[in-house]
Amino acid sequence: MVNNDLKIFEELESSVRSYVRSFPTVFKKAKGYKMWDINGKEYIDFFAGAGALxxxxxxxxxxxxxxxxxxxxxxxxxxxxxxxxKANFLEKFNEVILKPRNMNYKVMFPGPTGTNTVESALKLARKVTGRTNVISFTNGFHGMTIGSLSVTGNSAKRQGAGIPLQHVVTMPYDNFVSNNLDTVEYLERFLEDNGSGVDIPAAMILETVQGEGGINAAKFEWLKRIEEVCKRWGILLIIDDVQAGVGRTGTFFSFEKAGINPDIVCLSKSIGGNGLPLALTLIKPELDIWNPGEHNGTFRGNNFAFITATESLTYWETDEFEKSIEEKSVKITEFLNNIVEKYPELNGKVKGRGLMQGISTPIEGLASEIAAKAFENGLIMETAGPEDEVFKLFPPLTIDNEGLEKGFKIIEESVRSLVASKQLVGQ
Known part of the structure; x- marks a missing residue:
């Protein structure tokens, strides 16, 4: 293959393919925050493997x-x-990540993907409590297999199941309705009232920052109150940190600053270090009641990933890396706020936390057009939200200031050109 001909993929690959449609080129090489296609065109990566890199x-x-x-x-x-x-990874993970945070978890290797860890968490919660139902939250995304899909909010993804998705009750996430509705009070009212039709669930599952759901960041106070509700009613709290974890929001676990102590934590994506498949389910020791092999899989654990994952944890041996993430987070927030102010035609709103931020715009299709224009200009960026209304910045945590500035320049040029061509009027 000597050019960027996508014909082979159109002819032989299933129509289920998606990212190749958003980024229509044939990639050949990647290093740091850059990728190159087969014709040598350079791209700045503000996608980072959807958080796996x-x-x-x-x-x-x-x-x-x-x-x-x-x-x-x-x-x-x-x-x-x-x-x-595996032994080296477990020891390093315990010494560098768990012990310094006063966390005590058993580590389960459920299979190599994010949906594997979520499936195992849901199964274990039901086994421990003897209850069936689970409470999930609006706009949550937890995976594409049937159990994980049942706690996912996106209607288009849910329709792909082909069967009814049951034993789940969806409650409003923080600020889902408005700033005036206390969604924790709303949720607890359903648990308190015997006439609500909502049984006490086995677990609640949530992302502290919803990635696919639109870069919705829950307030730390809201997360703390959700934990208190779970404790009050004997409900297990599952935090899905597949995308928001491993430093993406600033700390290794996305929930650290909220001061909560989840019963089960789901990790995947960047826990493998170098993009290799790996997933962990962290379980409080008293909940680890699995029978041997009760949840298994041929590829549970991945020795190549153990090697790179162990090395990746050296980034966390001091607080220097975490401080650098915080500094870059401030730069991204300032840049996005400036875009919203400079281009009121977007009617934009800055969302997210850490290196997991974006701008939502209510103008139909505009976020997708901005991402597409950015790709033409040499930057890889995707959209999020139920209507793809958010263009999101997901650069590698290791990106330098020069890379950030280059990416910012491409995004602003993409926004400017589309605002000018559409002659949008500020709303």
Whole structure:
């Protein structure tokens, strides 16, 4: 293949493909915050594998460790047998992440993807409590397999199930209706009233910042009150940190600043370090009542990912990395606020937290057009929200200031050109 001909994908790949439609080129190489297509065109990556590449593409230290492991005929596949690579990861994760945060969790390897960890969390919550129902929240996204899809809010994705999605009650997320509705009080009223039709659930599952749902960030106070409701009613609290975790919102776990202590935590995406598939389900020890093999899978655990994941945790051995994320977060917030102020035609609103921010616009199709124009101009960025009304900035956490500024310039030029061409009127 010597050009960017997408014909082979159109002819042979299923119509279910999606990102190739948003980014219609054939990619060949990637490094840090940059990608190149087969014709040598350079792109700045403000997508980061939908949050699976928080440390960027082909991190040198991770790559070196992985190549050494392969060269030494290290174990590739082992189901959940004990391997040196797994032992090293567990020890490092405990020493660098859990202990300094006074967290006590058993680590489960449920399978290599985000939906695997969510499925295991839901199954365990039902097993522990003996209850069936789960409370999820509006605009939540938790995966595409049937259990995970049942707690996902997006109607288009839910319709793909082909069967009724049951045993879930959806409650309003923070500020879903308006600033005037106390959604925690609303939720608890359903639990209190025997006439509400809502049974006490096995668990509540939520994202502290909803990624696919529109970069909706819950207030820390709201999260704390949700935890209090769960404790009051004996409900397990599951935090889905698949996308918002591993530093994406500023701290390793997205819920740290809220001061909550979830019963179960779901991790995937960037926990593998270098884009390799890996997922963890963190379980409070007293809840770890699995029978051996009761939740399993051929690819639970991934030795290649253990190697890169272990190396990735060196970023967290001091507070320097976390401070750098905070500094970049401030730059992104300032840039987005400036765009909203400078281009009132967007009727934009800045959303999100950390390096997980974006601008929502009520103008139909505009966010998607801005993302498409940015791609033409050399930047990869996707949209979020039930109507794709948010264009979101998801750069690698390791991006430097030069990379941020280049990306900002492309985004602003894309916004400016579309606002001018559409002759939009501020609303």
């Amino acid at each position: 928080n440390y960027g593409h082909n991190d040198e230290k991770m790559k070196k460790k992985l190549l050494e492991y392969i060269a030494q005929d290290g174990i590739v596949h082992s189901l959940d047998m004990a391997t040196e690579a």
